[in-house]
Amino acid sequence: MRLLTLILIFFSTNLMCLEPDEILDNQNLEKRAKQIGQQLRCLVCQNEDIQNSNADIAKDLRILVRKLLLQNKSDKEIIKFVHERYGDFVLFSPPLRLDTMGLWLLPAGFFLLMIFFFFRRQK
Amino acid sequence: MTSELGIVFLFLALILSSFSFIKLNFGFFNINFSSLCNIKITNIVFTLIFSSFIILTYSFINSDFSLDVVVNNSNSQLPFIYKITGVWGNHEGSILLWLLVMAFFGFIFSKIRNINNEFKELVLTIQNSLIFLVSLFIVFTSNPFQKSFPPKIEGVDLNPLLQDPGLAIHPPFLYLGYVGFSIVYSISLALISNKGNFKFIEILKPWVFISWTFLTIGIGLGSWWAYYELGWGGFWFWDPVENASLLPWLTASTLLHTILLANKNSLFFKWTIFLAIFTFILSLLGTFLVRSGVLVSVHAFANDPSRGLFILFLLLVITLFGFIKFLKILDNKNHKEINFLSREGVISLNSIFMLSLTFTILIGTIYPIFSNVILDKKISVGAPFFNSILSPMMIPLTIGMIVGPFIKWGRDDLKFLINRIRYVIILILISSLIIWYLNFGGPILSIIFFILGGSLIASSTYELSLFLFSVKRKVKLSKKILSQILAHLGIGILIIGVTGSSILKEEKIQFQSIGEEIMIKEFNVKFLGVRSVEGENYISQMGLFDISKGGNIIKRMTPEKRFYNSGKQMTTEAAISSGIFGDLYIALGERSENDPDEKKWTTRIWYNPFTLWIWMSVILLALAGLISFVRFSQSRL
Numbered sequence A: 001m002r003l004l005t006l007i008l009i010f011f012s013t014n015l016m017c018l019e020p021d022e023i024l025d026n027q028n029l030e031k032r033a034k035q036i037g038q039q040l041r042c043l044v045c046q047n048e049d050i051q052n053s054n055a056d057i058a059k060d061l062r063i064l065v066r067k068l069l070l071q072n073k074s075d076k077e078i079i080k081f082v083h084e085r086y087g088d089f090v091l092f093s094p095p096l097r098l099d100t101m102g103l104w105l106l107p108a109g110f111f112l113l114m115i116f117f118f119f120r121r122q123k
Numbered sequence B: 001m002t003s004e005l006g007i008v009f010l011f012l013a014l015i016l017s018s019f020s021f022i023k024l025n026f027g028f029f030n031i032n033f034s035s036l037c038n039i040k041i042t043n044i045v046f047t048l049i050f051s052s053f054i055i056l057t058y059s060f061i062n063s064d065f066s067l068d069v070v071v072n073n074s075n076s077q078l079p080f081i082y083k084i085t086g087v088w089g090n091h092e093g094s095i096l097l098w099l100l101v102m103a104f105f106g107f108i109f110s111k112i113r114n115i116n117n118e119f120k121e122l123v124l125t126i127q128n129s130l131i132f133l134v135s136l137f138i139v140f141t142s143n144p145f146q147k148s149f150p151p152k153i154e155g156v157d158l159n160p161l162l163q164d165p166g167l168a169i170h171p172p173f174l175y176l177g178y179v180g181f182s183i184v185y186s187i188s189l190a191l192i193s194n195k196g197n198f199k200f201i202e203i204l205k206p207w208v209f210i211s212w213t214f215l216t217i218g219i220g221l222g223s224w225w226a227y228y229e230l231g232w233g234g235f236w237f238w239d240p241v242e243n244a245s246l247l248p249w250l251t252a253s254t255l256l257h258t259i260l261l262a263n264k265n266s267l268f269f270k271w272t273i274f275l276a277i278f279t280f281i282l283s284l285l286g287t288f289l290v291r292s293g294v295l296v297s298v299h300a301f302a303n304d305p306s307r308g309l310f311i312l313f314l315l316l317v318i319t320l321f322g323f324i325k326f327l328k329i330l331d332n333k334n335h336k337e338i339n340f341l342s343r344e345g346v347i348s349l350n351s352i353f354m355l356s357l358t359f360t361i362l363i364g365t366i367y368p369i370f371s372n373v374i375l376d377k378k379i380s381v382g383a384p385f386f387n388s389i390l391s392p393m394m395i396p397l398t399i400g401m402i403v404g405p406f407i408k409w410g411r412d413d414l415k416f417l418i419n420r421i422r423y424v425i426i427l428i429l430i431s432s433l434i435i436w437y438l439n440f441g442g443p444i445l446s447i448i449f450f451i452l453g454g455s456l457i458a459s460s461t462y463e464l465s466l467f468l469f470s471v472k473r474k475v476k477l478s479k480k481i482l483s484q485i486l487a488h489l490g491i492g493i494l495i496i497g498v499t500g501s502s503i504l505k506e507e508k509i510q511f512q513s514i515g516e517e518i519m520i521k522e523f524n525v526k527f528l529g530v531r532s533v534e535g536e537n538y539i540s541q542m543g544l545f546d547i548s549k550g551g552n553i554i555k556r557m558t559p560e561k562r563f564y565n566s567g568k569q570m571t572t573e574a575a576i577s578s579g580i581f582g583d584l585y586i587a588l589g590e591r592s593e594n595d596p597d598e599k600k601w602t603t604r605i606w607y608n609p610f611t612l613w614i615w616m617s618v619i620l621l622a623l624a625g626l627i628s629f630v631r632f633s634q635s636r637l
Helices: A003-012 A027-039 A056-070 A075-086 A098-119 B002-028 B038-061 B068-073 B080-088 B091-110 B117-141 B165-193 B198-229 B240-258 B266-291 B298-303 B305-327 B343-373 B383-406 B414-420 B422-438 B444-468 B479-503 B611-634
Strands: B506-513 B517-520 B523-534 B538-549 B552-557 B560-564 B570-573 B575-578 B582-591 B600-609
Touching: A027 A056, A027 A075, A027 B383, A056 A075, A098 B343, B002 B038, B002 B117, B038 B068, B038 B080, B038 B091, B038 B117, B068 B091, B080 B091, B080 B165, B091 B117, B091 B165, B091 B266, B117 B165, B117 B305, B165 B198, B165 B240, B165 B266, B165 B305, B198 B240, B198 B266, B198 B570, B198 B611, B240 B266, B240 B343, B266 B305, B266 B343, B343 B383, B383 B414, B383 B422, B383 B444, B383 B479, B414 B422, B422 B444, B444 B479, B479 B582, B479 B600, B479 B611, B506 B517, B517 B600, B523 B582, B523 B600, B538 B575, B538 B582, B538 B600, B552 B575, B582 B611
Parallel strands: none
Antiparallel strands: B506 B600, B517 B523, B523 B538, B538 B552, B538 B560, B560 B570, B575 B582, B582 B600
16 A cells, blocks of 8 residues: 555655755754754655655755754744745644644544543433 | 456456345345345355456466556566565556455355354345445456557566565555455444344454454554665654554554443444444545545546546445444434443543544545645645644553553442552552663653553553462463453553654764774674675665674674666665664665765664564564454354
């Protein structure tokens, strides 16, 4: 079942990801860069974050994130910056808005329904 | 010439199974149809589909390049074993395998002696109807015996990523799991028509457990393969395709618990039937998501919608049929009330959390498609979303697994319960302290999950010891208890493995010169150089690394990059040295372009703590499933 995706991953990228010359000397910053990178989607790939993608745009984004980190921006500011530039598609966890409400409300509603089903009082 | 026979056999299977389909639908509208021997149909249909599959396999082995699928997925140079596995390494062949498994389950079911003949007929009518629908799909949209025009003299090749033993056996296991639930679906619908006779639920049990076992192994194999073949040491990516296999696994795991109560409480009977139907629908949904191309992009789906629409149609028919039938037993009659603090209560809570988890993953997987098509907004839902849902959900689920087995049926008392599990509480406190001490300074999330996993292992071991070292020898270790303990133990081990290898992973990515040593954990990784090696149908660059620990060389590791002769594609073969505390994982990258001496290569070295525990847990879970399968297949009606 996973074959199709994997074949596509294979063709769209060349398997390898972060290059050694991109890595920051400051280990703390690099750690934060990695965490931010895992939140951001490689826009041309299927379900890959920028950290693990070899696509050019992912590389650009990795470098951008590291540049912003060196400018002492906070994680939130960096994600906001990338979000404003590249749109919702770049975020792996969508912002809570009217049109994404279903993503949170449906599961919550389902949860309550299930509790009612099992534990309602019998007449 | 033989390949023509393949499609003829499929046609015959289609026509024969259509009789069952017609009968089923007349029955559905309460029109009595003359008696038709579905058992015979099942046997002949299975023989036909099996022969057709053998013919396709034969065409692959013989490199019959007059067939499209063989041209696109094989090559005369391909090693023999991959010629065979190439049969299901493509859309058409894999759907034929799917159909074969479906017919196989029907065939085995028809051979069981001690089932009431009328009931058997009913089940097989439904199973044959499913076979009819899938063969319709194959014959009209996915014919594996499509002729290649003009005929070719050489094949393109099987995707090198698929030329691997792990992936060769992954699809058959996954399908045995997925499609095993087709017979579960058929039996459940027959149970409904049988006016909900509680006793007949025994017939359903072995099929649920064996399908779950296959699905567990299938998912485990896929994850293992991704770990060693994709070259960055991940084992689960929350890819929609992976989610598609996880969803039926989650509902089936819930089903394993409720089915044990199905003949005790009418609420659980209904719920079990619902889960049985729903699990197969989720398997189909997964097939739709993967096979229609809708996940890749909505446009890919729109460009060639025939297959996608057909599966969507199958999905709708099977879902509607299942749920309309299900409504028949959904009455408002009173059932026994369930107390929170009882075994029934814990199993209910398990259902609530597991199904909420399933539903959330389902919504997360299909919401982007919905958002794109209906709202015209492109959004992504990926690992951060799923992890943020899964992590908090795992806490009540794990606590349930720890305490649940010690809670009494019917109604329990909190004071007595605490007294009963006092040793478990002490064990948990001790193991928490040890974990806290060992993992001091690690991220808080890893400490929480190590404690949860450790506690579950401790409580399961304690439960096991109660039976093994029972002084009075009053209580025997039954298959039922053993299966439960092994499964919970497996989940505890899985939690440790997943937490370690995802949160505590260490990585070193660098340009490494020949002769240079890199320290990771307690290992010293020395790069000796790269040499060329020739394989059966590829050439590879093999990196040589000597691993030493405390000054002594303990191992040589050889990650490769393989270039396949035919397709001019490349794969990464990581070198992995597994240990109980963690894996050392090395992948070879490119030669550095900026280095005049040509001595520097990009090397990626990871230390993945406890990854081995993930694979151990799969083995334990499969073992637990098998034990229950044996137990229920021995029980007589």
